[in-house]
Every structure is written in C-alpha cells, then in structure tokens.
Amino acid sequence: MALYSEKVMDHFRNPRNVGVIEDADGIGQVGNAKCGDIMKMYLKIENDIVEDVKFETFGCGSAIASSSMATEMIKGKPLSEAMQLTNKAVAEALDGLPDYKMHCSVLAEEAIRSAIDDYYKKQEAKKDE
Ligand code: FES
DSSP states (O other), X not given: OOSSOHHHHHHHHSOSSBSOXXXXXXXXXXXXXXXXXXXXXXXXXXXXXXXXXXXXXXXXXXXXXXXHHHHHHHTTSBHHHHHTOOHHHHHHHTTOOOGGGHHHHHHHHHHHHHHHHHHHHHHHHHHHO
C-alpha cells in the first residue's frame, strides 16, 4: 500500500489557499520543536463566519496537505465550527496519514485555533479602545 493517500498527494502537489491575507482579522503561527516545521494561518472573519483563510507552511508534505485540507474544511464556516476542527478530522479527510505523520495534522489544528484566538483578542482590544 502506498504510504500516502491520493488525497494527501493531491493537496501536497496542489495546495489550496496558499498565501497571505494582508488585512487578516486573525493570524496564528505555530511550530513543532522536534521537526522545526512552521505553519501560519490568516483568517478574514465577517459576522463570525470564516470568509477567507490562507496559509503559509514551511514544512513537510503532510503538513502542507494538512494545512490545505484544514483551510478547505473551515472556509465559509462559523467560527464556532472552525474552533472545533480536530487534527483527527483533518487526517480522516485526507484518507489518513501514517502514524508518525499525525503530528503534522496537529499543526493545522493548532494554527487555526491560534488564529481564532488572535481574532478574539483583537476584537476585545477594539472594544477597549
Ligand atoms: Fe513536522 Fe510534518 S514532519 S510537520
């Protein structure tokens, strides 16, 4: 059996939503200390809906495929739903990742949470102004 599913290979070769959102409402960056990979997520939020999402990943193929799939899974969704996205759901949507590559999907979950946290913090800061 191939090590990586067709979906992983597809999202690795043609990642969706790569790039930067200049006026992002929330930005999250996470890294894995062991492998050194870094993932950055940008969110554009309107009425608590993820209007747009982009990512930059400096990492392995599984991390790129995971970020790409994760962005597809939260685009157009309410923040409350995006917040619930788990790395397991991302890996399942990719038709699985090898066990030793599961940590790559964790980066996607963490990057999205961190971007949403950043969005909420910025909202709070605006209220205080
Ligand atoms: Fe580190 Fe994939 S090997 S994110």
